[in-house]
Amino acid sequence: MVFSDSKIIKDFSVNTDPNESVTKYLSNKEFEDYLDKINFEGKLVQIDKDEDPAGVILQSRFGSELWKYFVIIALLLALIEMAVARNTKKELVGVQNIN
Numbered sequence: 001m002v003f004s005d006s007k008i009i010k011d012f013s014v015n016t017d018p019n020e021s022v023t024k025y026l027s028n029k030e031f032e033d034y035l036d037k038i039n040f041e042g043k044l045v046q047i048d049k050d051e052d053p054a055g056v057i058l059q060s061r062f063g064s065e066l067w068k069y070f071v072i073i074a075l076l077l078a079l080i081e082m083a084v085a086r087n088t089k090k091e092l093v094g095v096q097n098i099n
Helices: 028-037 053-062 065-099
Strands: 002-004 005-009
Touching: none
Parallel strands: none
Antiparallel strands: 002 005
């Protein structure tokens, strides 16, 4: 601490832990092991250097777009409904001819 009379002017640390200044990168496996060690309950999303970080973060926050799957399901259900309606119509025509 730096004092001027009894007033503290500046406060700084002198003997910092050298391990806090290590700039070595961890491998993906080492990082996953660390997350297991601390019992991390969240979801890990890894972003490669060639990916757009903003896009990956948005997708992980909001999920995938599901509308494509719902359109496919709706089309399949429409085809099934048309097939059932056709068979039902044929059966009704056969019942009406008997009378």
